[in-house]
Amino acid sequence: MVRSSTVLVGGAGFIGTRLAARLLSRERSGVVIADKAPSRSFPDQHIFADVTDVNSLARVIPADALLVNLAAEHRDDVSPASKYWDVNVEGARNLCEVARDKNVSKLLFTSTVAVYGFAPVGTGEGGQTNPFNEYGRSKLAAEAVYREWQAERPEQRSLVILRPTVVFGERNRGNVYNLLRQVASNRFVMVGGGTNRKSIAYVENVAAAIEHCMGFGPGIYVYNYVDKPDFSMNELVAEVRRMLRRPATGSIRLPYWFGYSIGGVLDFVARLSGRKFSVSAVRVKKFCSDTVFETSIGETGFRAPVPIMAALQRTITSEFLEGRGEDGVFYAE
Numbered sequence: 001m002v003r004s005s006t007v008l009v010g011g012a013g014f015i016g017t018r019l020a021a022r023l024l025s026r027e028r029s030g031v032v033i034a035d036k037a038p039s040r041s042f043p044d045q046h047i048f049a050d051v052t053d054v055n056s057l058a059r060v061i062p063a064d065a066l067l068v069n070l071a072a073e074h075r076d077d078v079s080p081a082s083k084y085w086d087v088n089v090e091g092a093r094n095l096c097e098v099a100r101d102k103n104v105s106k107l108l109f110t111s112t113v114a115v116y117g118f119a120p121v122g123t124g125e126g127g128q129t130n131p132f133n134e135y136g137r138s139k140l141a142a143e144a145v146y147r148e149w150q151a152e153r154p155e156q157r158s159l160v161i162l163r164p165t166v167v168f169g170e171r172n173r174g175n176v177y178n179l180l181r182q183v184a185s186n187r188f189v190m191v192g193g194g195t196n197r198k199s200i201a202y203v204e205n206v207a208a209a210i211e212h213c214m215g216f217g218p219g220i221y222v223y224n225y226v227d228k229p230d231f232s233m234n235e236l237v238a239e240v241r242r243m244l245r246r247p248a249t250g251s252i253r254l255p256y257w258f259g260y261s262i263g264g265v266l267d268f269v270a271r272l273s274g275r276k277f278s279v280s281a282v283r284v285k286k287f288c289s290d291t292v293f294e295t296s297i298g299e300t301g302f303r304a305p306v307p308i309m310a311a312l313q314r315t316i317t318s319e320f321l322e323g324r325g326e327d328g329v330f331y332a333e
Helices: 014-026 054-060 082-101 134-152 175-184 203-213 233-243 256-273 281-288 308-321
Strands: 006-009 031-035 046-048 066-069 106-110 158-164 166-168 189-191 197-202 219-225 227-232 252-254
Touching (some): 134 158, 166 175, 189 281, 203 219, 227 308
Parallel strands (some): 066 106, 106 158, 189 252
Antiparallel strands (some): 197 227
Protein backbone atom coordinates (compact mmCIF):
# COMPACT_ATOMS: atom_id res chain seq x y z
CA MET A 1 0.00 0.00 0.00
CA VAL A 2 2.94 2.36 0.60
CA ARG A 3 3.92 4.01 -2.69
CA SER A 4 7.44 4.92 -3.72
CA SER A 5 6.50 8.47 -2.73
CA THR A 6 4.15 8.88 0.23
CA VAL A 7 4.51 12.35 1.72
CA LEU A 8 3.23 13.01 5.23
CA VAL A 9 2.85 16.79 5.46
CA GLY A 10 3.00 17.69 9.14
CA GLY A 11 4.10 14.11 9.75
CA ALA A 12 6.39 14.86 12.70
CA GLY A 13 3.40 15.33 15.01
CA PHE A 14 1.42 12.93 17.16
CA ILE A 15 -0.74 11.21 14.54
CA GLY A 16 1.90 11.53 11.82
CA THR A 17 4.53 9.75 13.89
CA ARG A 18 2.19 6.80 14.47
CA LEU A 19 1.24 6.72 10.81
CA ALA A 20 4.88 6.84 9.73
CA ALA A 21 5.65 3.92 12.04
CA ARG A 22 2.89 1.85 10.45
CA LEU A 23 3.98 2.65 6.91
CA LEU A 24 7.69 2.17 7.56
CA SER A 25 7.07 -1.19 9.21
CA ARG A 26 5.85 -2.40 5.82
CA GLU A 27 8.44 -0.68 3.64
CA ARG A 28 11.58 1.03 4.88
CA SER A 29 11.82 3.51 2.00
CA GLY A 30 9.53 5.84 0.12
CA VAL A 31 7.99 7.66 3.09
CA VAL A 32 8.80 11.35 3.44
CA ILE A 33 7.96 13.34 6.58
CA ALA A 34 7.59 16.94 5.41
CA ASP A 35 7.37 19.18 8.46
CA LYS A 36 8.78 22.44 9.80
CA ALA A 37 9.47 20.59 13.07
CA PRO A 38 12.04 17.78 13.15
CA SER A 39 10.89 14.17 13.43
CA ARG A 40 12.45 12.79 16.59
CA SER A 41 11.28 9.28 15.82
CA PHE A 42 12.25 9.13 12.12
CA PRO A 43 14.96 11.74 11.40
CA ASP A 44 16.14 9.93 8.26
CA GLN A 45 12.71 10.41 6.65
CA HIS A 46 12.38 14.07 7.61
CA ILE A 47 12.69 16.98 5.17
CA PHE A 48 11.90 20.54 6.16
CA ALA A 49 8.69 21.96 4.70
CA ASP A 50 6.13 24.51 5.84
CA VAL A 51 2.56 24.55 4.49
CA THR A 52 2.59 28.34 4.58
CA ASP A 53 5.55 28.32 2.14
CA VAL A 54 4.51 26.92 -1.24
CA ASN A 55 8.10 26.77 -2.47
CA SER A 56 9.18 24.54 0.41
CA LEU A 57 6.32 22.17 -0.43
CA ALA A 58 7.29 22.11 -4.10
CA ARG A 59 10.84 21.12 -3.19
CA VAL A 60 9.84 18.03 -1.19
CA ILE A 61 6.78 16.68 -3.00
CA PRO A 62 7.71 14.50 -5.99
CA ALA A 63 5.56 13.85 -9.03
CA ASP A 64 2.65 11.43 -8.59
CA ALA A 65 3.05 11.39 -4.80
CA LEU A 66 0.36 10.29 -2.39
CA LEU A 67 -0.19 13.22 -0.01
CA VAL A 68 -1.41 13.03 3.57
CA ASN A 69 -1.91 16.46 5.15
CA LEU A 70 -1.72 16.34 8.93
CA ALA A 71 -0.43 19.88 9.39
CA ALA A 72 -2.71 22.17 11.39
CA GLU A 73 -2.99 25.05 13.78
CA HIS A 74 -5.20 23.30 16.30
CA ARG A 75 -5.15 24.69 19.83
CA ASP A 76 -8.29 26.58 20.85
CA ASP A 77 -6.42 29.57 22.28
CA VAL A 78 -4.21 30.57 19.34
CA SER A 79 -3.57 34.30 19.00
CA PRO A 80 -3.96 36.00 16.63
CA ALA A 81 -6.84 33.99 15.18
CA SER A 82 -5.49 34.64 11.69
CA LYS A 83 -2.94 31.87 12.29
CA TYR A 84 -5.73 29.30 11.84
CA TRP A 85 -6.41 30.64 8.36
CA ASP A 86 -2.74 31.04 7.45
CA VAL A 87 -1.94 27.42 8.27
CA ASN A 88 -5.19 25.52 7.76
CA VAL A 89 -6.68 27.33 4.75
CA GLU A 90 -3.76 29.00 2.96
CA GLY A 91 -1.78 25.85 3.68
CA ALA A 92 -4.48 23.84 1.88
CA ARG A 93 -4.33 26.19 -1.09
CA ASN A 94 -0.55 25.88 -1.24
CA LEU A 95 -0.71 22.11 -1.06
CA CYS A 96 -3.32 21.96 -3.83
CA GLU A 97 -1.23 24.26 -6.00
CA VAL A 98 1.74 21.93 -5.71
CA ALA A 99 -0.50 18.88 -6.16
CA ARG A 100 -1.67 20.28 -9.50
CA ASP A 101 1.88 20.95 -10.66
CA LYS A 102 3.13 17.50 -9.55
CA ASN A 103 0.23 15.52 -11.02
CA VAL A 104 -0.87 14.29 -7.60
CA SER A 105 -4.08 12.27 -7.85
CA LYS A 106 -4.58 11.14 -4.24
CA LEU A 107 -4.81 13.36 -1.16
CA LEU A 108 -5.89 12.58 2.40
CA PHE A 109 -6.73 15.39 4.81
CA THR A 110 -7.19 15.11 8.57
CA SER A 111 -9.97 17.52 9.44
CA THR A 112 -11.94 17.45 12.71
CA VAL A 113 -15.40 16.90 14.17
CA ALA A 114 -15.12 20.54 15.28
CA VAL A 115 -16.64 21.41 11.88
CA TYR A 116 -20.00 20.32 13.35
CA GLY A 117 -19.77 22.62 16.39
CA PHE A 118 -21.95 21.67 19.36
CA ALA A 119 -23.65 18.94 17.37
CA PRO A 120 -26.61 16.72 18.27
CA VAL A 121 -25.74 13.37 19.83
CA GLY A 122 -25.01 10.77 17.17
CA THR A 123 -24.07 13.18 14.40
CA GLY A 124 -22.72 11.31 11.38
CA GLU A 125 -20.92 12.46 8.27
CA GLY A 126 -24.13 13.91 6.85
CA GLY A 127 -24.69 16.14 9.87
CA GLN A 128 -24.98 19.90 9.60
CA THR A 129 -21.65 21.73 9.85
CA ASN A 130 -21.83 24.66 12.26
CA PRO A 131 -18.41 25.34 13.80
CA PHE A 132 -18.35 27.64 16.81
CA ASN A 133 -14.65 28.65 16.79
CA GLU A 134 -11.95 29.73 14.34
CA TYR A 135 -10.32 26.31 14.41
CA GLY A 136 -13.47 24.55 13.24
CA ARG A 137 -14.30 27.27 10.71
CA SER A 138 -10.80 27.17 9.22
CA LYS A 139 -10.84 23.38 8.95
CA LEU A 140 -14.21 23.48 7.19
CA ALA A 141 -12.87 26.11 4.80
CA ALA A 142 -9.83 23.91 4.12
CA GLU A 143 -12.13 21.01 3.27
CA ALA A 144 -13.76 23.23 0.65
CA VAL A 145 -10.35 23.99 -0.88
CA TYR A 146 -9.59 20.29 -1.24
CA ARG A 147 -13.04 19.60 -2.69
CA GLU A 148 -12.40 22.21 -5.37
CA TRP A 149 -9.11 20.50 -6.24
CA GLN A 150 -10.80 17.10 -6.56
CA ALA A 151 -13.67 18.52 -8.64
CA GLU A 152 -11.24 19.70 -11.31
CA ARG A 153 -10.58 16.07 -12.33
CA PRO A 154 -13.22 14.00 -10.51
CA GLU A 155 -12.63 10.85 -12.54
CA GLN A 156 -8.93 10.83 -11.68
CA ARG A 157 -8.51 12.38 -8.24
CA SER A 158 -9.15 10.77 -4.86
CA LEU A 159 -9.86 12.92 -1.80
CA VAL A 160 -10.31 11.46 1.68
CA ILE A 161 -11.40 13.77 4.51
CA LEU A 162 -11.09 12.17 7.94
CA ARG A 163 -12.72 13.99 10.85
CA PRO A 164 -11.39 12.58 14.12
CA THR A 165 -12.83 13.41 17.50
CA VAL A 166 -10.38 14.19 20.33
CA VAL A 167 -7.36 11.89 19.92
CA PHE A 168 -5.40 10.39 22.80
CA GLY A 169 -2.60 7.93 23.35
CA GLU A 170 0.87 7.42 24.72
CA ARG A 171 3.12 10.52 24.62
CA ASN A 172 0.25 12.92 23.91
CA ARG A 173 -0.21 15.96 26.14
CA GLY A 174 -3.69 17.00 25.08
CA ASN A 175 -7.09 17.22 26.75
CA VAL A 176 -7.53 13.51 27.48
CA TYR A 177 -4.06 13.30 29.01
CA ASN A 178 -4.83 16.31 31.21
CA LEU A 179 -7.95 14.55 32.49
CA LEU A 180 -6.01 11.33 33.13
CA ARG A 181 -3.26 13.24 34.93
CA GLN A 182 -5.75 15.05 37.15
CA VAL A 183 -7.40 11.77 38.12
CA ALA A 184 -4.02 10.12 38.71
CA SER A 185 -2.91 12.98 40.97
CA ASN A 186 -6.25 13.11 42.85
CA ARG A 187 -6.81 16.69 41.63
CA PHE A 188 -9.70 16.00 39.26
CA VAL A 189 -12.82 18.14 39.71
CA MET A 190 -16.03 17.03 38.02
CA VAL A 191 -17.92 20.03 36.67
CA GLY A 192 -21.61 19.31 36.13
CA GLY A 193 -23.43 16.04 36.68
CA GLY A 194 -21.00 13.92 34.65
CA THR A 195 -23.77 12.25 32.64
CA ASN A 196 -22.73 13.92 29.39
CA ARG A 197 -21.10 11.50 26.94
CA LYS A 198 -17.88 11.79 24.97
CA SER A 199 -16.51 10.16 21.83
CA ILE A 200 -12.74 9.69 21.86
CA ALA A 201 -10.24 8.16 19.44
CA TYR A 202 -7.00 6.24 20.02
CA VAL A 203 -4.05 7.45 17.96
CA GLU A 204 -3.07 4.01 16.64
CA ASN A 205 -6.59 3.48 15.35
CA VAL A 206 -6.66 6.89 13.67
CA ALA A 207 -3.35 6.11 11.94
CA ALA A 208 -4.70 2.72 10.86
CA ALA A 209 -7.82 4.39 9.42
CA ILE A 210 -5.70 6.79 7.37
CA GLU A 211 -3.60 3.90 6.09
CA HIS A 212 -6.75 1.98 5.19
CA CYS A 213 -8.10 4.93 3.17
CA MET A 214 -4.91 5.17 1.10
CA GLY A 215 -6.25 2.39 -1.07
CA PHE A 216 -9.40 4.23 -2.18
CA GLY A 217 -9.95 5.10 -5.84
CA PRO A 218 -11.19 8.34 -7.43
CA GLY A 219 -13.94 10.19 -5.61
CA ILE A 220 -14.57 12.11 -2.38
CA TYR A 221 -14.78 10.16 0.87
CA VAL A 222 -15.68 11.80 4.19
CA TYR A 223 -15.55 9.88 7.47
CA ASN A 224 -15.77 10.83 11.10
CA TYR A 225 -13.39 8.87 13.28
CA VAL A 226 -14.43 7.71 16.76
CA ASP A 227 -13.73 4.60 18.79
CA LYS A 228 -16.79 2.98 20.31
CA PRO A 229 -18.29 2.62 22.83
CA ASP A 230 -18.74 6.18 24.04
CA PHE A 231 -18.40 6.99 27.74
CA SER A 232 -20.25 9.32 30.04
CA MET A 233 -17.79 11.45 32.01
CA ASN A 234 -18.75 9.52 35.16
CA GLU A 235 -18.05 6.20 33.40
CA LEU A 236 -14.77 7.40 31.93
CA VAL A 237 -13.43 8.69 35.24
CA ALA A 238 -14.52 5.49 37.01
CA GLU A 239 -12.72 3.35 34.42
CA VAL A 240 -9.59 5.46 34.67
CA ARG A 241 -9.58 5.18 38.45
CA ARG A 242 -10.01 1.40 38.18
CA MET A 243 -7.09 1.14 35.73
CA LEU A 244 -5.01 3.24 38.12
CA ARG A 245 -6.02 0.80 40.89
CA ARG A 246 -7.90 3.50 42.78
CA PRO A 247 -11.40 3.51 44.29
CA ALA A 248 -14.05 4.19 41.64
CA THR A 249 -15.36 7.32 43.40
CA GLY A 250 -13.92 10.28 45.23
CA SER A 251 -13.84 13.25 42.82
CA ILE A 252 -14.81 16.76 43.94
CA ARG A 253 -17.89 18.04 42.11
CA LEU A 254 -18.89 21.55 41.12
CA PRO A 255 -22.18 22.66 39.56
CA TYR A 256 -21.93 23.69 35.91
CA TRP A 257 -22.91 27.32 36.52
CA PHE A 258 -20.08 27.70 39.04
CA GLY A 259 -17.43 26.13 36.79
CA TYR A 260 -18.60 28.19 33.81
CA SER A 261 -18.44 31.37 35.91
CA ILE A 262 -14.86 30.59 36.94
CA GLY A 263 -13.99 30.12 33.27
CA GLY A 264 -15.55 33.48 32.43
CA VAL A 265 -13.56 35.24 35.15
CA LEU A 266 -10.32 33.68 33.91
CA ASP A 267 -11.19 34.73 30.34
CA PHE A 268 -11.55 38.32 31.58
CA VAL A 269 -8.22 38.17 33.42
CA ALA A 270 -6.57 36.64 30.33
CA ARG A 271 -7.79 39.51 28.15
CA LEU A 272 -6.41 42.08 30.59
CA SER A 273 -3.11 40.40 31.33
CA GLY A 274 -2.33 38.51 28.13
CA ARG A 275 -1.84 35.30 30.14
CA LYS A 276 -3.29 31.94 29.07
CA PHE A 277 -5.10 29.69 31.52
CA SER A 278 -5.91 25.99 31.28
CA VAL A 279 -9.52 26.77 32.27
CA SER A 280 -11.80 28.95 30.14
CA ALA A 281 -15.53 29.33 29.63
CA VAL A 282 -15.48 27.55 26.28
CA ARG A 283 -13.42 24.68 27.70
CA VAL A 284 -15.88 24.26 30.57
CA LYS A 285 -18.73 24.28 28.06
CA LYS A 286 -16.98 21.69 25.89
CA PHE A 287 -16.21 19.53 28.92
CA CYS A 288 -19.84 19.52 30.05
CA SER A 289 -21.38 19.05 26.59
CA ASP A 290 -22.29 15.80 24.89
CA THR A 291 -19.72 15.17 22.16
CA VAL A 292 -20.94 11.97 20.55
CA PHE A 293 -20.44 11.17 16.89
CA GLU A 294 -21.09 8.24 14.60
CA THR A 295 -18.90 7.03 11.75
CA SER A 296 -19.55 5.00 8.63
CA ILE A 297 -15.93 4.01 8.05
CA GLY A 298 -16.74 0.47 9.16
CA GLU A 299 -18.80 0.09 5.98
CA THR A 300 -15.54 0.17 4.02
CA GLY A 301 -14.25 -2.91 5.84
CA PHE A 302 -12.08 -1.02 8.31
CA ARG A 303 -11.69 -2.50 11.79
CA ALA A 304 -9.84 -0.65 14.53
CA PRO A 305 -6.79 -2.68 15.60
CA VAL A 306 -7.00 -1.69 19.29
CA PRO A 307 -10.23 -1.88 21.34
CA ILE A 308 -10.93 1.32 23.25
CA MET A 309 -10.55 -0.24 26.72
CA ALA A 310 -7.17 -1.72 25.76
CA ALA A 311 -6.17 1.68 24.34
CA LEU A 312 -6.99 3.43 27.62
CA GLN A 313 -5.11 0.80 29.60
CA ARG A 314 -2.06 1.10 27.32
CA THR A 315 -2.02 4.86 27.76
CA ILE A 316 -2.51 4.81 31.52
CA THR A 317 0.09 2.08 32.03
CA SER A 318 2.67 3.90 29.91
CA GLU A 319 2.10 7.34 31.37
CA PHE A 320 1.29 6.73 35.02
CA LEU A 321 2.16 3.18 36.07
CA GLU A 322 5.49 2.78 34.29
CA GLY A 323 6.64 6.35 34.86
CA ARG A 324 7.28 7.56 31.30
CA GLY A 325 9.24 10.79 31.25
CA GLU A 326 8.58 13.95 29.27
CA ASP A 327 11.00 13.23 26.44
CA GLY A 328 9.48 12.91 22.99
CA VAL A 329 5.97 14.02 23.91
CA PHE A 330 3.46 15.83 21.70
CA TYR A 331 1.44 18.84 22.80
CA ALA A 332 -2.07 19.17 21.39
CA GLU A 333 -5.65 19.91 22.39
